[in-house]
Amino acid sequence: xxxxxxxxxxxxxxxxxxxxxxxxxxxxxxxxxxxxxxxxxxxxxxxxxxxxxxxxxxxxxxxxxxxxxxxxxxxxxxxxxxxxxxxxxxxx
Numbered sequence: 001x002x003x004x005x006x007x008x009x010x011x012x013x014x015x016x017x018x019x020x021x022x023x024x025x026x027x028x029x030x031x032x033x034x035x036x037x038x039x040x041x042x043x044x045x046x047x048x049x050x051x052x053x054x055x056x057x058x059x060x061x062x063x064x065x066x067x068x069x070x071x072x073x074x075x076x077x078x079x080x081x082x083x084x085x086x087x088x089x090x091x092x
Contacts (some may be wrong), residue, residue: 023065
């Protein structure tokens, strides 16, 4: 059995926090500059439609990344709390 390593858990949480911050930055940039996509300077309807779909997909991706990262951080926090409360101190 491997021993539980709280440092690895904390390092993982820091990495997730970085990923979440990057996703939030992407989300903010898209939301702040959405007019670049929705008011695409093209007379072609198809190109404007593609730009609209792209921004919608990018926003969805950024929000999904934020949600997944938050969920993972909550799971890590739960494991760490259980460890500190005297739970099982080994990993299988």
